[in-house]
Structures are given as C-alpha cells and as structure tokens.
Amino acid sequence: MPDQTPLLRQWLLMQMLARRHFGATVKELAHELSVSEKTIRRDLERLQYSGIPLKRIEEAYGRISWKLDRPEGAPPVSFTFDEAAALHLARRFMEPLAGTYLWQAAQRAFQKLRALLGTDTLRYLEKFAAFFHQTQFGAVDYSQQAELIDNLMIGAEERRAVRIRYQSLKATEPVSYEVHPYGLTYHRGALYLVGMAPHHKQIRHWKVRRIAAAELSDRSFRMPPDFDIHQHFAKSFGVFHGDGDVAVRIRFAAPVARYVSEAQWHESQKLARQRDGSLIAEFQLDGYEEIKRWILSFGRFAQVIEPEALRNEIAEELQQMTALYAPTDEQAVGQKPPARSRSGLLAEMN
Template sequence: MSKSKRLLDLMMTVNRKRKFTVKELADEFNVSSRTILRDLQELGELGVPLYSEVGPHGGYQVLNERILPPIAFTEEEAVAIFFASHALRHYKYLPFKEESLSALHKFYNYMSGDVRDRIDEMKHRIDFLTPARQAEFPYLALLLEAATGQKVLRIDYESRGQRQERWIQPVGIYASNGLWYCPAYCFLRGDIRVFRCDRIQSAAADGSGPAALDLGHVHLGNREAYGRVSRQTAPAMVKLYAELTAEGVQACEAEVWAPPLLHIREEGTGWLEGEIPGQDLGFFARFIIGLCNEATVQEPPELVAEVRRRLAELQAKYG
C-alpha cells in the first residue's frame, strides 16, 4: 500500500474510532508501530485533532471537533451541495447557523475559479424564499440535541397569553412558513404535542423531572401514528368533509397538517376527509374562512356552526 493511500485510509479509520492505540493501528495496517507514529504525526500536521494519553490505559483519541476525510465531488454535485446550504440563508435561526455559514465559506473557497464563477452567476437567478419572521428561536440546538439524545427538558411555554411550565421529550424540529415547530412528548398531557418554538420562553435539561421514555423509534415521519396509539385520554374526534376547488387544493397542499386528509381528483379539485379532534374546530374554522369560496364544509355540523359564528363576529365588527 502506498503511503498516500495509507494516510487517507488512516484518516478515515481514526475518524471512525473513538479511541485507539498505536499497536491496534499497526496491526490493522500491517506496518510497524514506528511507521504509525510517523503517520499520526503527519495527520496532526494536516489538521486532524489528535490527543494522546499516557499510562497503561492510554492511547490516542480524536477530539470532538473531528475533521472529515477528503471527499471527491463532481462539479454538479459541488454546485448542488452549495445551493442546498445556501437555501438556508433566509432563516435567521438555525440549530447550526454558525457551522452552516463556516462550511459554506470553506466549500466555496476551495472550489476552482470557474466553478465559483458559475455559482456567482447562479446565485442571482435561483432562490428559495421563506417568509421573514420577527419571532425568535434561541433553543433550536438544545431541542434537536434532546431529540437525538432522548432527553427530557423543562420548558416555560407561553400560549394564548398564559405561561406554564412543561416537561417535554422532543421528537424533532421542523420549519414551516418561516416558523419552527417541535413535536414532543408532553408529560402533562401524556401525548405527542406540537410546540411552536418561538413560544418557548426558556428551556433546560433538568434531571429532577420525569424519566425519559424510549422514543428512539419515534420520528417526524411517524409521530402521528405514535400519538394515536399512546394517548391515555383520547380527545373526542369528529369527521371532517369539505369540498375544495382547485385553488383550495393548492392552499391545502401548503399546510403541513393536510396530507392525511387531502384527496385530489384528476382535474385538480379535491376534498378534505378524515377525523379531527373536536377541540381543534376553532383552528379549522379560521382556515376554512381564509379559503373563502374555495372550500365548502359538509360535515361536521359543529364546524359549520363555528364558521357561521366567526363570520357573524366579523360582520358585527366591520358592519
């Protein structure tokens, strides 16, 4: 094996291992310990953050700030990766904002001049817009870390003008229309609930709260199914059916809650059908009113009544 290939394989190996000894690497690469020591010194000079420990149980380990081994990209792959990260620039808050900017800067500056010229030209001809929001989301990184590490957080949550302490175990975070949301198991409600991240006034990991649940199998893609099965006290459900024009279908396609309920015909019209919590009738009434003539509710009658009530309030307000 050539030295250059051995160094590349060694870089990949030490990045993969949490801790290792010189003898382990020497046996794995079938070279002497002296050769491995020289190779490790060269990796250190290349920027791999190695740390050595002396003693009978010592060895080497790579610090937390690991450096990935070199990866070869085609020009098209490099441009695609750049714009995938560039698309996030409209979000003022990200769980990895500084790291994203640093990675984008490195990626751009290590490209060849002609590729940079191509990107500079494309930057003014393609964009991924998201609404500008005044809301602040300072706890995204903590929420994401708790989701991946299955940790329980104590949060101070404000909703409808009231603040309340909650113990939650996050499942993940997602962005929609410029806002961030965190589906999490709420120990107060005994169910998966969605929390708007800008309404979280404080958040901290606190061992004095309830023990973490085993939610490793629950993620953003299946949280709805888990919520239905795990409810200790299921809310009363009502059946929704509403006809939609083509414009109404397009409006529903933009809503993250709509896919399980939305059905589309070949000509573009469609309908909403399925069970919804009765406690959410106010939300659906506001949404239906926003669609104006693009939606017609047929059931439940409680939703029709709620739409009428809110329209009457609007008529009284504006005469």
C-alpha cells in the same frame, strides 16, 4: 470543557478527528476536551457502536492513535460542478439551524464548496440565485437561540428532562416547568418542540420561539416505546394535535380547483374532480382547528360539505367577520361598497 454533555462532546470529538488526517491519541483528545482518558475511550466506543467509521492505528513504540476514516467500500466524496453549484445555492434553506453546532459544520462544508468553485464562478452563480427567491413570510430567526435549541436536541437524544421557561400565546408572563423532549418538528417556517408535559401527563407541543430558556437536568425519562413523531402528526393538519377521528369533505370552486390539486396537503387526502370543474377534497383528521383556517383562506371559493359542526363554526366565523365590516353610524348610509374582485386571491394561486 468538562461541563459539556456527552452528545455535544462526542460531536466535538468527531470534529477534531475529522480535521486531523494523521489521527490523535486518547491522551491528546482528553487534554483538548478537558476530560479523563476513560471518558474519551467510552466516547470512542460509543461512536464505533453507532457506526461512525473510526480507525485504531498502532504506531511505532506502542503509540496508538485514532482517526476518522472513510467507511469501508464507500467511494471518495466528490461533487460534479452542477452538484456543488446546487448545494451552494441551496444553503439558505438550512437557515432554521442557524447558530447551532450543526449549522457551524454546514457552514464549514459550504466554505469548502466556495473554495472549490472559486470567486469568478461564485459571482456567476449568484446570478442564478436571483431567480430563486425564498419568501420570509412568517419565517423565524433562531440565531439567538442556538444554545437553547442544542439543549432541547440533547435532551431528546439522551432522554433527559429539560426545564423550560415558556410564555404561551395567551399568557401575560412566562412560566417555568419541566418537560420531557421527544423531538423537534418544522412547520411553516417555525420550529416546535414535541414532548411530554409531566404535570399534565400528556404529550404537548411548544413553539420554540416562545421558549425563553431551556436548562438540561440530570433527571432521565422513558419515552413510550411505541411513540413515533411522524405517526404522532399523521392525522394533524399542521402542528395542532387532537384526539378525534374526523372526516372532512370540502368543495372547491373551479377557479381554485387546479391550485388545490397541485399540492399534497395531507397524507390522507382524496381529490375528485367534478363535471362542473369544481373539486371535492376529503381528509381524515384528528381535529379541524387548523384546516378551518386553511378553508377560510380560500374565501367564497371553498365550501365545507361535512362535518356539520365545522360548517357551523365557519358560518359563525363569517358572521363575526361580516360584523367587523358593517358600516358604522359615521359612514354614509346606503353607500354601495365596491364590487369585490376575485383577482387578488387567484393571482396568488397562478
């Protein structure tokens, strides 16, 4: 396993020590990971520096072994029945990590929980699972991209450039180029890579599902010291990132006002109830491409107050949509369309 990256090797090293209750020597670890003893010592030092609770044990005849110990002062790891049951039922929410090394470790933990709970209890708990349904609307399966995601994560952790093969939504074929990965973000069922595109000299986002390949390089990069992925998205209404500073005000009609007020759509939001039952929502964003789609999803129950440019864009969008539904020559002229019910939209919000 000499071709493994340091981050992955250290993860495997922790896994090995976690399974060996009596520890292992540097020589044994080096043999199993097919690396030098010097490399293992360097990895152990790095793990200790990072706060991993490793313990050095001096045994008879000068034998020295290492083991993964419980942090000093930490209580033993144990779960009450309801905690174990809740973790078992929540396992499906880790599916975005499917296939990665983190997923493999999580599956081992869930396997222990299943052993703890027992067959009869698990059968009983599955009855509760029937009450909780996670929709698959827009969900992405990453089980075939495990190694690719690992390479992106390692690149971000070790500040190593990654050469990706990417096909954008509008492209007819994939293109290969180098990126500097800063981190991953999860939005509406999909993973996105955030990083620097050196050839464009700007921070960009790539949808992971559209990355066909990701190869780690030996070239390192420096991430701006003031970059913070959370602050990077602070003014975004999703994953689109703009350079503007736009104040957006929307009036939501009474039938959807409560639905809008029940959620945190953006950290800058300000909601004000009106006497007629409507709601005025205010947001401070870096652009309005994504919020425009969100507003349109409310149909006639949402009206943009400002900015004027967004009002005009939505008006133009609605005109184009109206043209799509205009009667053709083959349709009966003068046929009265059926009255549109608002029950469909409102049913989704109840």
